[in-house]
Amino acid sequence: MQINVKAPAKINLTLDVLRKRKDGYHDVEMIMTTIDLADRIQLNSLEEDRIIVDVTKGYVPCNDKNLAYQAAKLLKDRLGIKKGVSIFIDKQIPVSAGLAGGSTDAAAVLRGLNQMWNLHLSVEELAEIGLQIGSDVPFCVHGGTAIATGRGENLEFLPAPPPCWVILVKPPRGVSTKDVYERIKIDKLNHPDTPGMIRAIQDQNFPAICNSLQNVMEDVTFQLYPDVHMIKNRMIQFGADGTVMSGSGPTVFSLTQNESRAYRLYNGLKGFMEQVYVVRLLGSEN
Numbered sequence: 629m630q631i632n633v634k635a636p637a638k639i640n641l642t643l644d645v646l647r648k649r650k651d652g653y654h655d656v657e658m659i660m661t662t663i664d665l666a667d668r669i670q671l672n673s674l675e676e677d678r679i680i681v682d683v684t685k686g687y688v689p690c691n692d693k694n695l696a697y698q699a700a701k702l703l704k705d706r707l708g709i710k711k712g713v714s715i716f717i718d719k720q721i722p723v724s725a726g727l728a729g730g731s732t733d734a735a736a737v738l739r740g741l742n743q744m745w746n747l748h749l750s751v752e753e754l755a756e757i758g759l760q761i762g763s764d765v766p767f768c769v770h771g772g773t774a775i776a777t778g779r780g781e782n783l784e785f786l787p788a789p790p791p792c793w794v795i796l797v798k799p800p801r802g803v804s805t806k807d808v809y810e811r812i813k814i815d816k817l818n819h820p821d822t823p824g825m826i827r828a829i830q831d832q833n834f835p836a837i838c839n840s841l842q843n844v845m846e847d848v849t850f851q852l853y854p855d856v857h858m859i860k861n862r863m864i865q866f867g868a869d870g871t872v873m874s875g876s877g878p879t880v881f882s883l884t885q886n887e888s889r890a891y892r893l894y895n896g897l898k899g900f901m902e903q904v905y906v907v908r909l910l911g912s913e914n
């Protein structure tokens with residue numbers, strides 16, 4: 629049996645870090661939404677009891693370090709499944725980019741295997757299993773647009789923001805999420821207006837959404853990598869309606885509802901950056 633699953637990336641419209649917890653993680657408050665930049669995952673059932681992973685990009689691990697592998701292993705262990713699976717990942721989402729590429733692959737494998745092995749697990753059960761893999765996996769299991777709190781696993785869903793273009797630039801480096809969390813000075817943060825962003829989404833007020841984009845991790849990543857700050861400034865100069873870094877970075881994105889402005893930005897940025905994407909916002913659940 630073969631199953632194909634789409635694994636969309638996420639962006640953070642707001643990202644706030646509230647406190648450091650005793651377990652080493654941080655309590656966050658962030659608004660996430662899915663975009664139409666996605667990995668494609670093909671699952672093929674195997675009679676032998678093993679998990680095989682193959683990825684189109686050489687530098688992504690194909691062993692038990694791959695989050696997609698971990699998702700299949702967790703489901704097998706939890707439910708005592710003796711069947712195997714071969715997982716092929718057509719990687720389109722940049723890696724270590726702040727776009728949850730690994731988390732969304734894991735989430736897609738959970739959804740796909742639930743179907744392939746007729747497990748009848750609810751989306752909430754899949755999300756709870758996914759949290760053992762990473763903090764962003766529960767959101768990726770659901771998709772859509774949500775306020776995420778706790779480690780990122782408590783989700784309150786919002787309507788999809790109004791349709792718009794998302795222009796993304798991935799600078800030629802990866803960022804370690806752990807490093808960024810460790811460097812945050814919580815008492816010195818300029819917190820985003822999260823209620824303002826929620827209202828803007830509920831009112832479908834695109835200019836207000838653009839004005840409320842904010843990410844407290846920007847300062848840390850910009851200090852580590854000043855070129856990411858320069859790229860953000862360039863994107864603002866090119867005339868996007870709103871621009872912010874996603875997650876721990878280094879990807880920076882701009883939003884606009886104007887198609888010709890989106891492609892003007894894309895073409896301008898393509899002149900000096902290799903990884904530039906223009907996609908639609910998805911914003912509704914998987």
Ligand SMILES: C[C@@](CO)(OP(=O)(O)O)[C@H](O)COP(=O)(O)OP(=O)(O)OC[C@H]1O[C@@H](n2ccc(N)nc2=O)[C@H](O)[C@@H]1O
Pocket residue numbers: 640643652653654655656658725726727728731761762763764765778779780805806809874875876877
């Ligand atoms: C910053 C965010 C924002 O969406 O995204 P990315 O930049 O990774 O895309 C997430 O919080 C990233 O979630 P995720 O990438 O799943 O993180 P995890 O694998 O769970 O954790 C990696 C490391 O980040 C730190 N961490 C993560 C989540 C959290 N709420 N508090 C933390 O302190 C911990 O040090 C942990 O060891």
Ligand SMILES: Nc1ncnc2c1ncn2[C@@H]1O[C@H](COP(=O)(O)OP(=O)(O)O)[C@@H](O)[C@H]1O
Pocket residue numbers: 687688689693694695696717722723724725726727728729730731733734803805875876877
């Ligand atoms: N399926 C996967 N896709 C991408 N990266 C993966 C995957 N599985 C494990 N990884 C590892 O996870 C780390 C973070 O990658 P990624 O999820 O793309 O970052 P981010 O959370 O910043 O978007 C990388 O070191 C990468 O090698």
